Amino acid sequence: MGGDRKAALTVVIPTYNERVNIDALFGEFARLKKAWPIPFDILIVDDGSPDGTREAAYNLGQRYGLDVRVHVRPGSRGLGTAIVAGLNLCDTFLVCAMDADLSHPPILIPTLFERLNGFDGTVASRYAVGGRIADWSLHRRIISRVATRIAKSALDIRCADPLSGYFLFRTASFRGIKITGLGNKPLLEILGRQGLGVFEVPYEFRNRAAGESKLTMRAILEYILLVLRLHWTQRGPLGPSKETIETAVAVTRNS
Ligand SMILES: Nc1nc2c(ncn2[C@@H]2O[C@H](COP(=O)(O)OP(=O)(O)OP(=O)(O)O)[C@@H](O)[C@H]2O)c(=O)[nH]1
Numbered sequence: 001m002g003g004d005r006k007a008a009l010t011v012v013i014p015t016y017n018e019r020v021n022i023d024a025l026f027g028e029f030a031r032l033k034k035a036w037p038i039p040f041d042i043l044i045v046d047d048g049s050p051d052g053t054r055e056a057a058y059n060l061g062q063r064y065g066l067d068v069r070v071h072v073r074p075g076s077r078g079l080g081t082a083i084v085a086g087l088n089l090c091d092t093f094l095v096c097a098m099d100a101d102l103s104h105p106p107i108l109i110p111t112l113f114e115r116l117n118g119f120d121g122t123v124a125s126r127y128a129v130g131g132r133i134a135d136w137s138l139h140r141r142i143i144s145r146v147a148t149r150i151a152k153s154a155l156d157i158r159c160a161d162p163l164s165g166y167f168l169f170r171t172a173s174f175r176g177i178k179i180t181g182l183g184n185k186p187l188l189e190i191l192g193r194q195g196l197g198v199f200e201v202p203y204e205f206r207n208r209a210a211g212e213s214k215l216t217m218r219a220i221l222e223y224i225l226l227v228l229r230l231h232w233t234q235r236g237p238l239g240p241s242k243e244t245i246e247t248a249v250a251v252t253r254n255s
Pocket residue numbers: 013014015016017018045046047076077078079082098099100101103207208212213214215
């Protein structure tokens with residue numbers, strides 16, 4: 001749509017009723033495109049949003065001169081499975097996943113890219129030294145902290161923010177890993193299954209400014225089932241040995 005450069009990176013963005021956020025989000029991507037020489041395209045995975053998210057993505061993608069594809073899954077719902085569908089559709093060397101609600105600033109992508117070095121992936125981290133969460137209620141902070149603690153201890157993961165929805169990976173590095181998307185934490189599935197090396201980049205997570213949250217009690221229960229499943233797989237006879245789940249983590253300040 002926006003040019004003939006072959007993209008090196010695909011940014012996968014799951015959406016459900018995010019029409020109100022697409023304009024500001026694509027505006028940020030347009031600024032990124034001007035400032036950053038690495039060619040990227042955007043893959044929106046929309047689950048048939050009734051609010052016109054898909055049309056907004058097509059139209060605004062053209063208006064901003066971005067390379068935007070929209071993959072629609074009319075009969076499905078689920079943030080995690082949408083990300084996995086997007087990851088499976090990517091044929092670029094690198095892939096990044098992020099939310100559409102402006103919680104994840106696109107301007108961090110060049111830092112995620114630069115910090116890759118010899119690592120398999122980089123994680124935009126709320127909980128690494130220097131990371132921050134703006135405007136979250138105490139209740140939301142507690143849920144996130146407890147969920148993170150559960151994942152880290154149940155799965156022996158060292159990454160400070162294994163539940164982050166904002167991450168960048170070499171596409172080939174996770175091709176052999178079965179990622180279901182169930183439980184809505186694909187990064188946890190990647191980190192919990194195999195010893196990939198990830199580098200954490202601290203950033204400021206911004207609270208959703210518009211549109212509705214999809215965090216429900218059901219999502220929390222599905223998350224707990226995911227951790228139990230991964231825990232059981234690791235320790236079961238068919239699971240990987242403990243060594244293979246070591247995660248190399250380093251922390252840097254986002255300058
Ligand atoms: N394709 C698809 N995307 C979804 C679905 N549910 C949520 N999303 C998208 O996934 C991203 C994260 O969802 P959010 O609702 O922001 O979830 P959250 O960040 O845990 O909660 P809040 O930020 O408080 O709203 C957003 O881009 C949503 O539009 C879904 O069922 N299908």
